[in-house]
Amino acid sequence: MRDPLSSKIKDVKPSGIRKFFDIVTEMKDAISLGVGEPDFDTPWRIRQEGIKSIEKGRTFYTSNAGLKELKIEICKYLKDRYDLDYDYQTETLITVGGSEAIDIAFRAMLDEGDEVIIPQPSYVSYVPCCELADGTPVIINLKNENEFKLTAEELEEAITDKTKLLLLSFPNNPTGAIMTKEELAPLVDVIIKHDIYVISDEIYSELSYKGKHCSIASFPGMKERTLVINGFSKGFAMTGWRLGYVCGPKIIIEQMFKIHQYAIMCAPTNSQYAATVGMRKCIGEVEQMRESYDERRRFLMKEFKRIGLSCFEPFGAFYVFPCIKEFGMSSEDFATRLLQEEKVAVVPGTAFGECGEGFLRISYAYSINDLRVAIGRLENFINKLRAQA
Amino acid sequence: MRQKILKLIERNSRIDMKELAEKAGVNEAAVVNELAAMESEGIICGYHTIIDWDKVENDEVTALIEVRVTPQKERGFDRLAKMIYQFPEVDSCSLISGSFDFLVILNRSSLREAATFVNEQLAVMDGVISTATHFVLKKYKDHGTIVHDRDREERMPVTL
Structure with missing residues (x-):
């Protein structure tokens, strides 16, 4: 049979960290800081209008x-x-x-x-x-x-x-x-x-x-x-x-x-x-969400400082991008071990380009409580690594 | 600055002073002073915790009591209100417009205690015309906080 595919699509690289994703999806009780979307529900007025438009037959x-x-x-x-x-x-x-x-x-x-x-x-x-x-x-x-x-x-x-x-x-x-x-x-x-x-x-x-x-x-x-x-x-x-x-x-x-x-x-x-x-x-609610993210952002920066994880202070989106080069591991190895040993999921920086090597993407689209627990586990993990070094 | 501080602590009364100062855009000492001032002026009247008691084993109920009264000459409703709210079991007492006068809330008492309070204290009080007692069956939202139906996680664990 002839090849059904275009060479163009075959040349497009699949996401480089698919293996890591597979492990995350299988692990049911992990805390994830890997999500790229808000943890808030859509503001109620918006949802209501969505429902109404369907009811009205639009x-x-x-x-x-x-x-x-x-x-x-x-x-x-x-x-x-x-x-x-x-x-x-x-x-x-x-x-x-x-x-x-x-x-x-x-x-x-x-x-x-x-x-x-x-x-x-x-x-x-x-x-x-x-x-x-x-x-x-x-x-x-x-x-x-x-x-x-x-x-x-x-x-x-x-x-x-x-x-x-x-x-x-x-x-x-x-x-x-x-x-x-x-x-x-x-x-x-x-x-x-x-x-x-x-x-x-x-x-x-x-x-x-x-x-x-x-x-x-x-x-x-x-x-x-x-x-x-x-x-x-x-x-x-x-x-x-x-x-x-x-x-x-x-x-x-x-x-x-x-x-x-x-x-x-x-x-x-x-x-x-x-x-x-x-x-x-809903602009007011958008502002409230922004305030919550900002609270969490500052909480994470404070915690990183406390546990000695190096990270520039980012002022946008809901991600922080700490550097893990001191541990001498690839981002993917670090993320995989963190997941397996402490059950915390983060995204290796390399998912976003080769220059993401040595970094992690940590999302703060989570409640402060979830973040607190996850940081505690991250702290255990890096203390363990430092003790071994 | 007061408005800003009040809005912040209304949402989270346990916020630490440093963070409060940062958010209100003033220094920590100013926040501490302002809080103390607002406490003594009676603007801040207390700090409470929102508890979903349904999740804790207990037989207590919350009662909302509508009270109709005859306002007294010269003293209006205030004296009667005072006679009602002095009882320690009364959690809140407000004068309401509409078909009754006071809304009295008894928080967390047993059914028997609530009944006794209404029958023996409230209904027989001079000036009280009638009462109607409602019991809360389930609380969904309190002080802006949804107490049921929280913490569901339906997002995929990792998305880019």
Whole structure:
């Protein structure tokens, strides 16, 4: 029989730590700090609206680009919160999570051989989605001593004649790093000088603990070369509703619209109605959730200090990224032994790129009580390792 | 600053001073002073714990008693209220608008104690016209905290 598969898909690497995941899933009584989604239920008003939309029989497709009311609310929200100006009719597209937006952005913008600069550690879908769109990923290995922020020098060094796009993801999964306005400014100069475009994945924008999130699209000259991707999963605790959006220049959005129209039709209708209410009425609850995450973040930093685990202070998302190089083990070995010996699941940093070696991603989307127990076990484990050393 | 401190301790009265100071954006000494001041001014009246007693073996009940009274000349409702709330078994007592006057809550007493209190103290009090007693069957949410149906974990153990 002929090979049913494309060589392109066969070349896409499967997640490197599948073995580790298998062990985690089998171990029933482990405490997990490995989850990449909020522990809060979706705010009740949002859930209620979802139920209501089903009761009312609003179960048809929406227009391809999404519900008008929702797009209007999104544009209002982006203006109020991040000072971004988008037209809801021509510059906004509602997608199935931020992940669909990432995929179709690459597909709309890349030709074979175009280079995409992807700073790592970062979310796992950027490289494969880029490759499937015939792009060539160019990895920048971000540094712990820079608190995993991207510097203008690193960017400049990675740019070639073929560079088309820069993928930015701050606040960052897995490091929790953020980039402030002052830190983004030098990047803007480089980006404009070399005439490259930016896909800015700002899905964690609501979870910023040091002043308000700054979008790179808010800099003069950047709106016309940036796609802003965001969504409801993290800030509004709506992961399973699968709802995101992308805003950007009309000329790019209208091409993304074509892919979205042919591949997806539209984002889930009840999710769109529910999220409209979320934007109108639940910002207060979003703020409360942020405060809780911040409490836990500070608790973890305090505890790391106490047990002597080295970690830069991250100010975004719900992750911390401690360094475990002192123990002379690979991230995966460390995580596997921690799981087997103390029944705590964390994610090896290498899941997010080679430069994640020597680090762990620890999620604080858990109650303080769970965190306290887990840290106690982590402490046992590292004390044991230090005693053996 | 007061509003901020009050909102924070209303949610968690066991928050440590350092954290409270950090969140209220002032130094620790200022927070300690402010708390003491608000305690002596009667703004902060006590610190309690939310307990789901259903999870602890016990036969005690919570009773909500609606009380209708005849307000007294010149003293209005206040004197009657005082006569009711002085009883140690009364957990809360409020003047309510609508079809009755006082809502009296007896927290955690036996059925017999509650009955005795209503029959022998409350119903026969001068000025009390009538009472209606309701017993709490199950508590779902108290002081903003959901006491049942918590801690379910349905997320997958690891997601990226």
